[in-house]
Amino acid sequence: MRQTIYFDNGSTSWPKARGVAGAMAELLENGAFNINRGNYAGAYEVEGIVLDTREQLARLFGVRDSRHVIFTPGITYSLNYFIKGFLKPGDHVLVSGLEHNAVMRPLEQMKGRGVSYDIVLVDTEGNLDADELEGMVRPETKAVIMTHASNVCGTILPIRKIGEICRRKGLFFAVDTAQSAGTIAVDMEGCGIDFLAFTGHKGLLGPQGIGGFLISGRLDEQMEAYVAGGTGSQSDSLLQPENLPDKYESGTMNLPGIIGLHAALDYLEKTGIDAVHEKKMKLTACFLEKLKAVPGVRVAGRKDTKNRVAVVSVDFLTVDNAVAAFTLEQEYGIMTRVGLHCAPAAHQSLGTFPQGTVRFAFGMSNTEEEIDCCIGGIRKITGY
Amino acid sequence: MERVQHYVLFPNHDNGMRLYHELKKLGVWAVIAPTPRSASKCCGISLMIKEEDIGAVRTCVSEHGIEILKIAAVEKDLNPHRDRYC
Numbered sequence: 351m352r353q354t355i356y357f358d359n360g361s362t363s364w365p366k367a368r369g370v371a372g373a374m375a376e377l378l379e380n381g382a383f384n385i386n387r388g389n390y391a392g393a394y395e396v397e398g399i400v401l402d403t404r405e406q407l408a409r410l411f412g413v414r415d416s417r418h419v420i421f422t423p424g425i426t427y428s429l430n431y432f433i434k435g436f437l438k439p440g441d442h443v444l445v446s447g448l449e450h451n452a453v454m455r456p457l458e459q460m461k462g463r464g465v466s467y468d469i470v471l472v473d474t475e476g477n478l479d480a481d482e483l484e485g486m487v488r489p490e491t492k493a494v495i496m497t498h499a500s501n502v503c504g505t506i507l508p509i510r511k512i513g514e515i516c517r518r519k520g521l522f523f524a525v526d527t528a529q530s531a532g533t534i535a536v537d538m539e540g541c542g543i544d545f546l547a548f549t550g551h552k553g554l555l556g557p558q559g560i561g562g563f564l565i566s567g568r569l570d571e572q573m574e575a576y577v578a579g580g581t582g583s584q585s586d587s588l589l590q591p592e593n594l595p596d597k598y599e600s601g602t603m604n605l606p607g608i609i610g611l612h613a614a615l616d617y618l619e620k621t622g623i624d625a626v627h628e629k630k631m632k633l634t635a636c637f638l639e640k641l642k643a644v645p646g647v648r649v650a651g652r653k654d655t656k657n658r659v660a661v662v663s664v665d666f667l668t669v670d671n672a673v674a675a676f677t678l679e680q681e682y683g684i685m686t687r688v689g690l691h692c693a694p695a696a697h698q699s700l701g702t703f704p705q706g707t708v709r710f711a712f713g714m715s716n717t718e719e720e721i722d723c724c725i726g727g728i729r730k731i732t733g734y
Numbered sequence: 735m736e737r738v739q740h741y742v743l744f745p746n747h748d749n750g751m752r753l754y755h756e757l758k759k760l761g762v763w764a765v766i767a768p769t770p771r772s773a774s775k776c777c778g779i780s781l782m783i784k785e786e787d788i789g790a791v792r793t794c795v796s797e798h799g800i801e802i803l804k805i806a807a808v809e810k811d812l813n814p815h816r817d818r819y820c
Contacts, residue, residue: 385747386746386747386778389767389768389779391766394751394754394766394779397747397751398751398755401748401751401752401755415799417748417749581746582746582747582777582778583744583745583746583747583776583777583778584745584746584776584777584778585776585777585778586775586776586777587776591745591746593745593746593748593749593801594748595748596745596746596748
């Protein structure tokens with residue numbers, strides 16, 4: 351059987367945590383009953399696991415009341431809920447220069463509805479100056495939306511400091527944790543975050559199709575339910591319920607996804623995210639160190655392991671990046687992601703637009719031997 | 735045999751499940767059941783509880799910030815006016 355090496359954990363983690371597939375299969379084979387609708391013991395049992403999953407997420411993100419944990423089909427949906435459910439004509443928003451299209455495209459859509467935004471530029475390592483952001487706040491600025499860690503170069507943004515600024519200036523603060531959740535600790539209340547968007551299938555090691563957000567009480571008072579419909583509660587009324595989590599959870603939920611995520615969070619709680627981060631950073635350090643000795647490539651963003659997650663973007667200087675990624679896969683079985691990573695704004699900030707990069711994102715199951723194999727492949731491709 | 739059954743009614747399932755789990759931890763008898771239509775036109779779950787536990791249930795609700803609509807007493811007898819055309 352052909353050897354394969356999976357370095358595309360920035361897109362989705364693989365393999366998933368032990369127990370995820372089994373838990374999902376168990377549900378689907380033995381009773382995928384519908385919660386909030388079915389009035390029988392099997393449905394109540396599933397509902398109990400969903401409640402427990404909310405509790406796990408509340409613990410993970412430092413929130414006291416797990417009713418503020420909302421499930422969605424994924425982080426893109428979550429960010430759309432915030433951008434389209436909260437912002438009104440005339441509002442202004444600040445974003446970082448590292449944002450994904452999950453933020454930028456909904457914001458561009460909202461320009462047609464009278465919402466404006468400015469980008470706080472980052473330096474070539476992806477670092478953002480919080481003072482510069484503060485200086486860009488206008489009277490009509492309503493919120494700051496920011497990724498916690500770049501999906502292109504891995505740089506971690508100073509969310510605690512930005513959260514302090516938002517509180518001081520009376521702004522709402524939304525954070526995209528796509529690349530950080532499950533890898534580095536995020537204290538939502540401690541960092542002054544009003545809206546924390548997460549996905550289940552990356553660092554949280556769960557299945558695709560499940561994500562969500564956590565919402566502060568003060569934001570909930572001002573945010574509308576972007577999606578409305580049946581919740582199984584207050585069904586005598588034509589109005590959307592105001593209670594959490596029902597307000598934001600219309601329609602039948604992705605129960606296999608939540609049950610899979612529950613198993614993944616069990617694994618993470620037992621393993622500890624500090625241990626996860628340590629392992630990934632050890633691999634990142636190994637990769638960066640060995641890559642230094644290879645001419646013909648440059649790393650976009652930070653060249654060290656400080657203040658980053660295990661996502662490394664490499665620009666091949668002597669060969670098209672797509673050809674490099676294709677060769678790595680064809681000849682070495684190494685799976686990466688090449689291109690702009692749905693983040694053209696970030697690539698513009700990092701000086702890798704439009705050629706993009708080949709992204710290497712390491713996971714818990716990767717090994718130093720796999721990195722050695724990859725470095726060997728990169729050497730062959732670059733001719734050094 | 736008691737003539738009435740007491741039910742805790744909720745604005746949504748989530749709060750019902752929360753109270754159910756907290757009462758289980760305390761060893762207080764509770765059974766999840768569909769909300770009696772005579773108690774509320776709102777669909778959803780309710781918790782059947784014993785009359786003598788009402789005080790403990792209210793304390794639990796208060797201590798955990800659980801949202802409830804009310805605690806209703808529902809007659810166990812069949813209503814002679816219901817389904818009168820059957």
